Every structure is written in structure tokens, then in C-alpha cells.
Amino acid sequence: MGTRTLRLATRKSALALAQSRWVKREIEVHWPDIEIDLRRFTTRGDKILDVPLARIGGKGLFVKEIEEAILRGDADIAVHSLKDVPSEVPEGLEVTIFPRREDPRDALISRDGLRLEELPGGAKVGTSSLRRMAQLKATRPDLEIASLRGNLDTRLRKLDNGQYDAIIVAAAGLRRLGMEQRITQLLDPKVMLPAVGQGALGIEFKSRDTEVRQILSSIHHDETAICVKAERAFLGKLEGGCQFPLAALAQLKGDTLYIDGMLGNSTGTVLIRMYREGRPDRPEFLGTALGEDVLAAGGTEILREIYGSD
Secondary structure, eight states: OOOEEEEEEEESSHHHHHHHHHHHHHHHHHOTTEEEEEEEEOOHHHHOOSSOGGGTTOGGGGTHHHHHHHHTTSOSEEEEEGGGSOSSOOTTEEEEEOOOOOOOSEEEEETTOOOGGGSOTTOEEEESOHHHHHHHHHHOTTSEEEEOOSOHHHHHHHHHTTSOSEEEEEHHHHHHTTOGGGOSEEOOTTTSOOOTTTTOEEEEEETTOHHHHHHHGGGOOHHHHHHHHHHHHHHHHTTOSSSSOEEEEEEEETTEEEEEEEEEOTTSSOEEEEEEEEOTTOHHHHHHHHHHHHIIIIIHHHHHHHHTOO
16 A cells, blocks of 8 residues: 555544544554554534533534544544544545444542442532433432533543532543543443443544545454444434433343433433343344334433424
């Protein structure tokens, strides 16, 4: 293939850069003649920090500018936290390369080293996620749940200076930044089902760029792909964004694919949680079927309430 440079688009946050540098190293192991040039972009989601994501358009805010850069030819690939990628991507692009997944669980970090069940009533817990807020209310309705935006350093600083008693963040981000020692407790998915794709990276590129596809295939992880395809099919069936609590986790055990899914209303007072298992060679079918189960169990009414549909 000869020497060539791949331009990798990334957000400027410490976590985004750590993830992009990890992908850069992985590609270079398999393709020593390829140079990876990191191109830093600021997205709308990075600029608006004082408003909950659900109110300003949801998770796509972290990828739009980067996708536009690939489409206009200013970048070849982008590395995303898969949980930030909407279920549908722009025409001409695809997110089909998934490196090995990190821990998908959520992590509680508390100032006094107390676990979730040990926090006193009225303790202030910070999170930016309706998904986490809803599940926290279901488990510990006596806690004060407060909105928390900003990058990981900002969130930790707000915890350390006493603005919160505890915060909940993705464990994968802490691990990728070498900050796993901050984790007080990894939350069991039975208590806190993670976001779709949490802990996984998705690499985006132009569909017609077969050379890039060949390069990226060297870092693709089949088991991760099977699981996140099921989760994203569930997300797609429920038209999910940040506007309501939605979660899913798929796990491959032997020859069986298991998926848990959850949908809640906007206030977190109603949670529908269901489960399916099936064949790993049809992950999208399994995720879609679980989405249909949730809709039939009351999810349709929740979506009608949220979107104001007829």
C-alpha cells in the first residue's frame, strides 16, 4: 500500500485525545508505513456546557462538525465514543469498525469513599444523563440528583471542591485516562444499565473509501461489533437520543447473545426494562425485537408523551 497519511478527526478533550491516540497506536502496529495525523475539532456539544444535553439536541452534538469534516475531505477517519453516535449516520459515512470494548459499566465516585447504598439520604449526586438520573431515582429516591456537565476533569474538580457528594461517570473514560483509582464503586448493570455502546469506540469513515476500510479492519473486534450492533438496533427501534432515559447492554456468552434494554419517561417515574436472548449471527434482529417488546409493554405511550405524537 505504500506510505500514506491518515487524518484522524478528534474532539479536543483529554478523553477524546486519549482514545484517538490509542487508535493511532493500534493502527500503526499493524500498518507501520501509515502515519496518523490528529486533527482537533471543537463541536457544539463541547461549547454548550450549562444546559442539559436533552434540551439542546442530544448526543449528535458531539459528532456533527467532525462528520462534516470527513464529508468535505478535511479528515479521513474519526474516533467517537460510540455512546455519542446517533443510531443513524449521514449518507456517505459509516460507523462499522469497533475496536475491543472497554468496561461498559458506570462508576460511582464519592468524596468520602461511600458506595451508592451507603450514601446518606439527601446526598447530592451529579450526572448529566437522564438515563442515570432515572435509574438513580428508582434505586435511591432519597438522594438529591443534580445536573453535571463538562469534561471528566471538570466533573472531578466539582466533586473534589464539595459541589457534589458523589458523581457517576462511565468507567471506560476513567480507565482510558489512567484514573481508575478514583473509582469508588463499579455499578452493577442490574442497578445501572449503561448507555447504548458505552465503553466502545466507533470509527467513522467514508463508505466508498475501501482502502481506509481495509486499514481499519485490522483493529476491528468481532465480539464487540456483535454486541454494539444489537444495542444500536434497539436504540434505532426506539428512535433514542438524549431526550429520555434509554439504556441497553448486550453480552455474548458462548453461542448465545443476551441483551437487556430499558426505556423510561422523561421524568424517570416510569421505567420499562426487558430482556432477550438469541443467536449472535443476527444481532440487529435481536436488538430490534427487544425494542418491539418494550414498545408493546408501554414504550409507545412513553414516546408519544415525549414527542407529542398522535
